[in-house]
Amino acid sequence: MLNVPSQAFPAPRSQQRVASGGRSKVPLKQGRSLMDWIRLTKSGKDLTGLKGRLIEVTEEELKKHNKKDDCWICIRGFVYNVSPYMEYHPGGEDELMRAAGSDGTDLFDQVHRWVNYESMLKECLVGRMALKSPAPKDYCEEKKVLNGVFPQSQVTDTFAKEGHSSPSYDWFQTDSLVTIVIYTKQKDIGLDSIIVDHQGGSFRAETIIQDHSFLIYIELSHEIHEDFSVRVVENVGKIEIVLKKKENTSWKCLGHPRENHNSLIPKKDRGFLWLQILHSDLYYRKCQLISKEDVTHDTKLFCWLLPPSTHLQVPIGRHVYLKLTVTGTEIVKPYTPVSDSLISEFKEPPLPNNNYIYFLIKIYPAGLFTPELDHLQIGNFVSVSNPEGNLKISRFQELEDLFLLAAGTGFTPMVKILNYALTNIPSLRKVKLMFFNKTEDDIIWRSQLEKLAFKDKRFEVEFVLSAPTSEWNGKQGHISQALLSEFLKRSLDKSKALICVCGSTPFTEQGIRLLDDLNFPKDEIHSFTA
Numbered sequence: 001m002l003n004v005p006s007q008a009f010p011a012p013r014s015q016q017r018v019a020s021g022g023r024s025k026v027p028l029k030q031g032r033s034l035m036d037w038i039r040l041t042k043s044g045k046d047l048t049g050l051k052g053r054l055i056e057v058t059e060e061e062l063k064k065h066n067k068k069d070d071c072w073i074c075i076r077g078f079v080y081n082v083s084p085y086m087e088y089h090p091g092g093e094d095e096l097m098r099a100a101g102s103d104g105t106d107l108f109d110q111v112h113r114w115v116n117y118e119s120m121l122k123e124c125l126v127g128r129m130a131l132k133s134p135a136p137k138d139y140c141e142e143k144k145v146l147n148g149v150f151p152q153s154q155v156t157d158t159f160a161k162e163g164h165s166s167p168s169y170d171w172f173q174t175d176s177l178v179t180i181v182i183y184t185k186q187k188d189i190g191l192d193s194i195i196v197d198h199q200g201g202s203f204r205a206e207t208i209i210q211d212h213s214f215l216i217y218i219e220l221s222h223e224i225h226e227d228f229s230v231r232v233v234e235n236v237g238k239i240e241i242v243l244k245k246k247e248n249t250s251w252k253c254l255g256h257p258r259e260n261h262n263s264l265i266p267k268k269d270r271g272f273l274w275l276q277i278l279h280s281d282l283y284y285r286k287c288q289l290i291s292k293e294d295v296t297h298d299t300k301l302f303c304w305l306l307p308p309s310t311h312l313q314v315p316i317g318r319h320v321y322l323k324l325t326v327t328g329t330e331i332v333k334p335y336t337p338v339s340d341s342l343i344s345e346f347k348e349p350p351l352p353n354n355n356y357i358y359f360l361i362k363i364y365p366a367g368l369f370t371p372e373l374d375h376l377q378i379g380n381f382v383s384v385s386n387p388e389g390n391l392k393i394s395r396f397q398e399l400e401d402l403f404l405l406a407a408g409t410g411f412t413p414m415v416k417i418l419n420y421a422l423t424n425i426p427s428l429r430k431v432k433l434m435f436f437n438k439t440e441d442d443i444i445w446r447s448q449l450e451k452l453a454f455k456d457k458r459f460e461v462e463f464v465l466s467a468p469t470s471e472w473n474g475k476q477g478h479i480s481q482a483l484l485s486e487f488l489k490r491s492l493d494k495s496k497a498l499i500c501v502c503g504s505t506p507f508t509e510q511g512i513r514l515l516d517d518l519n520f521p522k523d524e525i526h527s528f529t530a
């Protein structure tokens with residue numbers, strides 16, 4: 001039977017009834033209204049004292065936080081630090097203190113059932129209550145020894161030393177669906193933090209958490225349909241993957257673990273060792289070429305279709321490896337996915353889902369890989385790896401000035417950065433791109449960049465050419481101190497700035513040296529390498 005709410009209005013325990021008849025409201029101090037609370041929660045202030053981490057809370061730990069200035073309350077298995085909320089609570093501090101350091105679910109239900117506490121208190125979330133004795137449900141064979149190369153305890157120890165709680169997972173089922181739930185215990189989790197693949201009978205979900213990957217890798221016990229859905233509950237760091245059963249039978253277990261299943265793997269610094277990558281642990285799926293468009297005389301926009309059994313959104317500033325087999329040898333090179341354009345109206349109508357991945361790739365006629373890529377026909381396949389790279393999105397928080405220094409195809413990481421910064425960073429005052437190329441014909445998306453600068457006054461672009469024609473009246477030469485000192489002017493004296501540099505290795509190294517000479521601190525610089 002459906003749980004239809006009572007028609008009586010106000011409902012027996014609704015805010016209207018309780019406030020007028022039962023519970024008394026306490027007069028709040030000035031500056032402590034609901035709107036003030038909402039403003040505080042959106043200010044970016046660390047309201048839990050945990051710097052954005054989510055932790056697993058034991059009963060013993062919960063009990064310790066029972067004072068007004070250190071008050072944790074558990075509601076339906078989630079623990080909140082309600083100290084910052086005390087003065088904003090319409091029922092007064094004493095009422096909140098009744099549940100201090102304990103499970104306040106019953107008390108909460110008596111008085112506050114109507115309140116959307118998950119939303120009101122989401123910035124106060126400390127984490128989940130620890131399960132008393134988690135029993136692994138997925139192993140069909142008891143105590144099966146895993147082939148894991150990384151002893152999980154060691155990795156987990158390092159992770160814990162860095163102040164993080166280890167992720168975990170669970171699963172449940174209905175007649176037709178199996179839901180796998182990953183508890184990352186981190187707040188900054190988005191749809192681009194999880195990569196899911198279902199190939200043959202294997203199910204693989206890699207969650208990127210800080211500099212680690214949490215892996216679920218299972219040979220499923222039953223067949224599932226090709227497609228699945230992925231949902232992220234950001235404020236609690238929970239990921240749900242819903243698989244569709246082929247047959248409506250009850251599964252006794254999820255399946256058999258594969259290598260590194262249920263382990264937390266540190267991301268390795270791969271450097272420039274392409275050959276090592278051929279045999280490394282990078283995971284690939286085959287993507288189909290959908291379109292190929294000329295962008296300049298030698299650079300093309302490639303669009304690839306991900307298989308329906310893959311969920312992959314490459315985060316900003318990260319690259320992937322493309323793999324082709326050329327005369328029996330596997331060749332692998334890194335490429336940085338871009339959006340299909342800088343401005344949405346350039347491509348109408350947009351393609352219907354997130355399953356496309358775009359690259360701007362320069363074809364070198366004497367190159368090893370790019371001519372092969374260019375020879376592919378529409379419908380042919382290339383293997384695309386999981387993302388790599390180390391740009392942290394947190395570097396954009398509260399940013400005021402963003403400076404981008406790009407040479408040639410070093411422009412590719414700047415595409416998503418531009419789109420992201422201009423649409424998601426309200427504090428941003430100025431974004432400036434200095435784009436180094438040989439000639440005017442080499443400039444990628446020149447008209448889009450000029451149009452964007454016209455449309456969004458925060459954005460400016462400056463082209464610098466090393467081999468211009470005599471008609472060029474813009475800037476000329478190579479990256480230099482003179483060019484940079486004029487270009488890198490902050491909008492405010494002490495503005496929060498980030499400078500991103502990308503091009504050939506010598507270009508990037510030269511850029512970093514010059515920025516150092518100009519006294520830009522290291523924490524304001526991000527350079528793109530492999």
Ligand code: FAD
Pocket residue numbers: 319333334335336337359360361362363364365366367368369370371409412528529530
């Ligand atoms: P290569 O075989 O590497 O040759 C490139 C050029 O160098 C050719 O002109 C070749 O003739 C010349 N050359 C090769 N060897 C020598 C030699 N010994 N002496 C003199 N000349 C030589 N590129 C993009 O176009 N788009 C991207 O999004 C992109 N993203 C990248 C992301 C990362 C993290 C990195 C590190 C690189 C990225 N690149 C990108 C560059 C890309 O990985 C390849 O290096 C590039 O496509 C060239 O590959 P290739 O095999 O075709 O050419």
Ligand code: NAP
Pocket residue numbers: 319336362407408409410411412413436437438442465466467478479502503504505506507510528529530
């Ligand atoms: P390009 O056309 O050869 O060069 C672009 C501009 O940079 C030219 O004006 C060039 O001047 C200048 N330049 C090159 N080397 C320089 C140096 N050492 N000092 C100062 N200026 C220099 O560029 P491209 O062929 O597109 O190559 C782009 C490079 O970026 C590739 O090496 C690629 O691997 C790299 N890339 C890296 C990433 C990443 O994430 N790490 C992403 C994409 C691309 P000249 O005319 O004098 O050559």
